[in-house]
Structures are given as C-alpha cells and as structure tokens.
Amino acid sequence: MARVWDQPEMSTDRTVDAHIKNLRKKLKAVRPDLDPIETFRGVGYALKAEQCGSV
Numbered sequence: 001m002a003r004v005w006d007q008p009e010m011s012t013d014r015t016v017d018a019h020i021k022n023l024r025k026k027l028k029a030v031r032p033d034l035d036p037i038e039t040f041r042g043v044g045y046a047l048k049a050e051q052c053g054s055v
Contacts, residue, residue, distance in 0.1 A: 020045055 024037055038048050 016044075 020037060020039075024035065027034065027036060036048050038046050040046065
C-alpha cells in the first residue's frame, strides 16, 4: 500500500479490492466473455497471461 498511495494510512485492505471490482466491471462491459484478473487469496491479484493480449 505504501508504494501505491501517497498516504497509505488513509486506505484500508479493502481499497484494493474495490478498485479490482471496478476494473472487472469495466472490462466485462468491453469483453463479457473474459476475466483477465486472477485472484490469489491472501496474496493479491495478477493478470492472466493467456488473456492479457486479448483485452
């Protein structure tokens, strides 16, 4: 969090989750058949390599 936000103390763990949710919604509007974001519980998120070039 410290690397991403200027004031990390103003953010919560759920802040990243909310941003990912919004990204997924926007991507789904463009390509409803793809979900290029992979969730790693307790670790974070990553782009699925096989779908990155398709979005």
